Amino acid sequence: MSVTSQSESGRVLVVDDEIRQLEMLKAILER
Amino acid sequence: MDLETAASAEAAIALLRDTAPYVILTDLKLPREDGIDLLEEASHAAPQSCVILMTAHGSIDNAVEAMKKGAFDYLTKPLERETVVLAVRRAMEKSRLLSENLALKQQLKDRFSLPNIIGDHGKMQDVFRMVLKVAPSPSTVLIYGESGTGKELIARAIHYNSPRASRPFHAINCAAIPEPLLESELFGYEKGAFTGAISRKIGLFEQASGSTLFLDEVADMELATQAKLLRTLQEREIRRVGGSGSIPVDVRIIAATNKDLIVLMREGRFREDLYYRLNVVTILLPPLRERTTDIPRLVDHFIARHAQAAGKDVRGIEDAALSVLFKYRWPGNVRQIESAIERAVLMVDGSKITVQDLPQEIRQETPAGALALELPDSGISFEALERELLQQALRKAGNISRAARLLGMTRRTFQYRLEKFNIPRPVSEEAEPDQAAEETDLESESARQAEPL
Numbered sequence: 270m271s272v273t274s275q276s277e278s279g280r281v282l283v284v285d286d287e288i289r290q291l292e293m294l295k296a297i298l299e300r
Numbered sequence: 301m302d303l304e305t306a307a308s309a310e311a312a313i314a315l316l317r318d319t320a321p322y323v324i325l326t327d328l329k330l331p332r333e334d335g336i337d338l339l340e341e342a343s344h345a346a347p348q349s350c351v352i353l354m355t356a357h358g359s360i361d362n363a364v365e366a367m368k369k370g371a372f373d374y375l376t377k378p379l380e381r382e383t384v385v386l387a388v389r390r391a392m393e394k395s396r397l398l399s400e401n402l403a404l405k406q407q408l409k410d411r412f413s414l415p416n417i418i419g420d421h422g423k424m425q426d427v428f429r430m431v432l433k434v435a436p437s438p439s440t441v442l443i444y445g446e447s448g449t450g451k452e453l454i455a456r457a458i459h460y461n462s463p464r465a466s467r468p469f470h471a472i473n474c475a476a477i478p479e480p481l482l483e484s485e486l487f488g489y490e491k492g493a494f495t496g497a498i499s500r501k502i503g504l505f506e507q508a509s510g511s512t513l514f515l516d517e518v519a520d521m522e523l524a525t526q527a528k529l530l531r532t533l534q535e536r537e538i539r540r541v542g543g544s545g546s547i548p549v550d551v552r553i554i555a556a557t558n559k560d561l562i563v564l565m566r567e568g569r570f571r572e573d574l575y576y577r578l579n580v581v582t583i584l585l586p587p588l589r590e591r592t593t594d595i596p597r598l599v600d601h602f603i604a605r606h607a608q609a610a611g612k613d614v615r616g617i618e619d620a621a622l623s624v625l626f627k628y629r630w631p632g633n634v635r636q637i638e639s640a641i642e643r644a645v646l647m648v649d650g651s652k653i654t655v656q657d658l659p660q661e662i663r664q665e666t667p668a669g670a671l672a673l674e675l676p677d678s679g680i681s682f683e684a685l686e687r688e689l690l691q692q693a694l695r696k697a698g699n700i701s702r703a704a705r706l707l708g709m710t711r712r713t714f715q716y717r718l719e720k721f722n723i724p725r726p727v728s729e730e731a732e733p734d735q736a737a738e739e740t741d742l743e744s745e746s747a748r749q750a751e752p753l
Contacts, residue, residue: 280302280319281388284312284326284338285354291305294325297381298303298388 421591445585448635467511493542
């Protein structure tokens, strides 16, 4: 399951002071 | 998808205005400023965004507090991929709706902002100044104006310049709805209040609570409904038809009429107490015939609007046609000129509207030099009118010959009428040469000039 459908695009801002978690969320949302 | 990251609330806040994010996915606990600070900042700097908070298992109370402050959702750690994706997807859909909603509200606000309402004439500038003065307060406003002068437009301008602008504007024409229905429309009814009341209906006063309600043609409201309206204005609460409890409402009322409420009051057709309740601030909208200098801009505006709608390349109006529009009396005011231009745009063959493209009643109404004069219901003294015209012509022209020409009559006829009404001849008249002599002199002058040639 992806965050956006093919026709949609959107801006997401992810905020976390733990770099490891930030990278994990980035990986989830960019897939 | 555009993805931005930040390692602190401060860094995220710095990004808000430039990135205008749809979704902010933030840890609740952050060094210095936390996720709730970011949520509060985002509500101002990026009102279209939806905030999702991530929280450790032990800090649910904080997450609940964040929800109360307007967070879209919260996720409990440890995070699962599917949960994160689903929450962000839902937030993105909500944010898109929010963005659309904000854009539409802004469009409405722009449409009814004063610079977008045509009115360069001093009387309209007075109206605009009044609108700006009264808009910020919740005071009741009464707008007087003939049919088609733009009463609803001005009511909307007040609303969209007021602190209530983010809520929808509500309007009702009191003359267009039969009386028992008008009461139901305004105050609503309870289920079973009367035959056919199969479910509860929320009236306009409740719908418009926190916003503005425009009561057009308020003079056409019957006395019983006037009494209910008065009670609502005084008590700031309504009672639905068939209901027993009172419901508080916070509605700003803007009423409008084209009738003389003072005359109606004297005739017992409009409640005096309601009149004073409504007449806190009065705005008088001038008829178009009293602001003819606005006609060219109105015409251009309506040509552009209707040429686009009709898919035609119409770019303006010929001077002769514009002159006809200037001379016409416009009993239907701006609404009538719009309809005349709409018709002309459909009829025109070239790129400019001609006299022939204008509606027949407008072309026929204005023979050259005709006066825009309407016989009042109370009648008029023809002799007084004639005397007044003779005196005005004399004042304007300064001498009998020119005054006679102004009224399209001979000097002899004019003199005869002056004597008939005992109107004294102007002082300068002694020195004025007789018209016939004047013409003879001119002829001989040109003859003298011609001689040497």
